[in-house]
Amino acid sequence: MAEKITMTPNFIQNMIEEDLKNGKYTEGIHTRFPPEPNGYLHIGHAKSICLNFGLAEYNHGLCNLRFDDTNPTKEDTEYVDSIQEDIRWLGFSWGNRKFYASDYFDKLYDFAVTLIKKGLAYVDDLSAEEIKAYRGTLTEPGKESPYRNRSVEANLDLFARMKAGEFADGEKVLRAKIDMASPNLVMRDTVIYRIAHTKHHRTGDKWCIYPMYDFAHPLSDAIEGITHSVCTLEFEEHRPFYDWLLDSLDFDPNTRPRQIEFARLNLTNTVTSKRKLRQLVEEGYVRGWDDPRMPTISGLRRRGYTPASIRNFCREIGVAKADSIVDVSMLEHEVRADLNENADRVMAVLHPLKIVITNYPEDKEEWLLADNNPVHGGHRFVPFSRTLYIEQEDFMEEPPKKYFRLKPGGEVRLKHAYIIKCEEVIKDEAGHVVELHCTADLDSKTGGKTAGRKVKGTIHWVAEKTALKAEVRLYDYLIETDESGNVPKDFIAALNKDSLEVIDNALVEPSVKLTAAGTHYQFLRVGYFVVDPDTTPDHLVFNRVVGLRDSWAKVNK
Template identity: 45%
Template sequence: MIKINKNFIYNIINKDLKKCKHKKIYTRFPPEPNGYLHIGHAKSIFLNFSIAKLFNGICNLRLDDTDPLKENKKYVNFIKYDIKWLGYKWHNNIFYTSQYFSLLYKFSIKLIKNGLAYIDELNKKQIRKYKGNFNNIGKNSPYRNRSIKENLIIFKKMKNGFFNDGKASLRTKINMSSNNILMRDPILYRIRFKKHYKTNYTWCIYPMYDFAHCLSDYFEKITYSLCTLEFQDNKYLYKWFLYNLKINKKPKQYEFSRLNIEYNIISKRKILILIKKKIILGWDDPRILTLSGLRNRGYTPKSILNFCNYIGVTRKNNLIKINFLENCIRKELNLKSPRLMAVLDPIKIIIKNFKKKKEEILIPNYPKNKKINKRKYIFSKELYIDRKDFKEKKTKNYKGLTIGNKVKLRYSYIIKAKKIKKDKNGNIIYILCKYYNNKKEDKLKIKKNINGIIHWISTLYSIPSIFFLYNNLFNITNPEIKKNFIKYINKNSIIINKGFVEKNIKKIIYSSYQFERNGYFCLNKKFKNNKIFYFNRIVKLKSKILKK
């Protein structure tokens, strides 16, 4: 398991332990089961589980399931799967906020009895209006001064289903003039006549996050409640509940920067919009940064955790470059992925002076480690090259094949394009070429004039393949800050090519491959066909130019 780098949270805990503030460290990872986990969750998982392990503590998995309108068992199962896939194991049984509903209800009764909560019959729109904004202070609800006795009676009616959705709510009585809008009498309970996946129809009132979260931390003896900076203002409410409910051994909340990555959105709410509008195929679409999407793309748990460790844990929000994530998987794949040839956009060439049916060539599976076994590769009269490697007329700095110019076929012969054969519509049928058999006298004459090195596949030794080429989903660096973020969708976020891969792939079964000059690929497991291979491009190569 990857060891976490020291950070400001580590330093806080280390100092507390030296002062003997805690006998044991307890952290928790508390996702809401209303969608799949994304890479931002991976950062939180890495931090909470690693900190607990580093200090010989305990990390709980708690499902924050207080909204039956959005949550279901399917999401719970995927959350558990993703955590295990990353290599972590939670302590003992999984915790659910829903298992504390009875306790939370008792604590809300305590707040009412202490004159710190009241039943409000304003609707959602009216409550928002009464709260005011950053420029205007809020004003008290007309229901704020109800007696404790009346509030208790009405709250019991709420619990027993006497009110319809939105007709009443339990609010905390704090300060409608507070500079922190969250402290302006926040809602404690709202009505939801919806079946809960854990509690069925036992409850029709459900606690809000800020109330349920701090008390769940308390119930589980959490010492360090670690969350992102977006909950910084919620911290005042977190402390208020614990103080006013006379909680001993209070858990403490610490905030760290939220993960934002270039050309991507992390918000589950926005991802759900993309799914509903059928812009992406689902929560596991390889173009988004959910853990399921990254797994389908071909990313590994190690690469994701290395990325989380690399970017670190700070209190400053910033936009992380997508290259940092790509470099983490590229570095890992470079060491373990065998090299193969694939032509993604094929064009046929015919070697007119090659008289044999075929010729075997030995080429390395790992060019940087020539001690590892080589594989047999077939050279023949008819070959496929990539369409981008041919131009009818040479342009400045172009390193491919052109009429009258020479290129070297990777690991084999030098060829020269002589003539083009086209159909009636002007499409190229094939390119007629001459090859040089690389005798010493030929090398002296032609080596100086080589235009570049290109890859290739024999038509005799190729398998039809479909290649899914994934690019950034958005064409601007920070779509998260745009209200109409859908406007910035990259129309070329997925390109599907029909091409060929060498037959050796049937013998070389790996989780990933480097297709020379094209990038790192893995098999697309959603498609199965004995005659056609399907591949996802995991990540591009650093450089498009191959050295000899």
């Protein structure tokens, strides 16, 4: 990454420092980000990416990218490609350390054979339903399988025949032999291999048995020399098996990986369950995985969220041991803060109202100097002519007190231009205001005799002759939550029917012509917008990233 990693103090970093102090991991710190290639990454994964890569860089170590591709029935190279794109976009690099659990299938098989030889694994003929029934409950111990005490020789033979493809899917599994009375259900003879006659996206038809995640993950960590295996809190109850497996296979306690759990990211108005996100896509509630209303990284990218804003957000929320819900306005605050510094200002009118400057020559056009960005500077020229458009809401025929925009007989300044006065209101047959006739103080622009004259309101505008038509997509939260910020169980019923508003007749100043997808702008007085990939030379499309109002900043003043 270009920027230097800063690390907010957290309990994981404290544990790393304690390990180093105690003489462990003398070869250096080594973390990994281990996604399963069965879906698109979301904002929760972004937190894990920032944490794992950040811990490695902060401690002058390394971070691997490893695809835990142990379930070929749900995996696809589409997901592999999208995951890599997302990580790069966030600003992280794994160098030449891209691995797959499938790289280790031969070694994992050998480890399983070693467990069998030690009497610590056995082939079980029980069905999945029977295994679940035998496992017991949190208050009742499990019951041993009738196949648990097969001889080592019988288990080796059966496991080899499983590998050779002699048995059907679900006919047999390999289980660790631990303790069916353990208070931890994970330790009640965990299944470590199952049969799946399914083609794998990397190994093809070589294998018809595949290791379970709980088996492949700790061993892949150990093979790669990972020192700290950082994962989310739901894996806490799996840590005893993680340690049991490495103990049973005689990995050195001073060099083998240590699993540490942290609380996953929960955001208001957001679901991050892969199953639920897939349902939204497959049932057509959104336009795809990169729909700007989705919490996927590809969706956030298309929405216009920036890598820096997401990294800053992940740093600000910190790392906790207990689950909590983070207000999504905190994420919006970070993207707003980033774009405030880096997005150029332009003028756009979303709901146009026509204005004719009656004392301005019909054939005249002038280009007025305008500031691009108050932080980074720069200038552009915007065209001005007799006929303009302003926002409909910037005119009111019968305004309340303290209304400082345009009204009959009232004056406002046009941003970067003249002071104008509304002289006449034109209405259609239905009584709707369709046009305003105004006069301009032609000496009130910059450098003019009355340039310093003060009026209380300043509004934006675009010139009719040069304005570009644009489609503008206004996004709101996809899901409505309860008062506590929780997403209801029936999240489909909680979908916000007004999560997308499309404006197809917006007008934008010509400086944005032919800008590339992904370019950010602040539409003055409206919000932050980004050019959408649907844009063509003849059809501009903008997504609203976030509005100008920052509720989180106000709360935290």
